[in-house]
Amino acid sequence: MPRPSGMLLTHGAGSDRTHESLLDIEKKMAPLPVERMNFPYVEQGRKFPPDRAPKLINSIIETSKQMTEKYGLNPEHLLLGGRSMGGRMCSMAVAEGLPSIGLILISYPLHPPKEPEKLRIEHFDKIEVPCLFISGEKDPFGSRSEFEKHLKKIRGPVTTKWFGGAGHGLTGLEESISDEIKSWVASF
Secondary structure: OOOOOEEEEEOOOOOOOOOHHHHHHHHHHOOOOEEEOOOHHHHOOOOOOOOOHHHHHHHHHHHHHHHHHHHOOOHHHEEEEEEOHHHHHHHHHHHOOOOOOEEEEEOOOOOOOOOOOOOOOOOHHHOOOOEEEEEEOOOOOOOHHHHHHHHHHOOOOEEEEEEOOOOOOOOOOHHHHHHHHHHHHHOO
16 A cells, blocks of 8 residues: 655634644654645634535645645545544545545544534545544544444544543644554554
8 A cells, every 4th residue: 555645634613724733743744745724714814604515625625736736746645634624524525536545534523512413424435545533532523432333434444543531622632643643644
């Protein structure tokens, strides 16, 4: 299996490309090329609401293309992912056909808090690449048992890492998250 040749990271709905965990991942993965992108609504100076999914996905597709051209990378060897909404949009882009060697999904929002019936998994059965899910055991966007049930729909190999006592923000775990990602990437 080929090794990842670059990584494109996306932010969560209420953040931007300067989120501490994204900066830490970029630093930890050196010398691997890592790009941290802002979604269009952030570039326009807005916080909420985020753009609709098609616009977010299109921005990932465009940034992925720009990154592969900038570094001369094979698009099929690029890792995609990010935090919460950003990771979800990357997974949807890959399910729609965007080339990628794997997905890194930090605090994936399986469903809105207190609304477990509103699952965000309709595209899981179209994902065929390796996936790394990193979540806190107290994340209101999805419990460990919910993830165990629904991740079976993904066709590619799935690795999960759970942090006990942590919520959606995984606050203070930036270095541990980066270590998990570096270890997972090294397993390719």
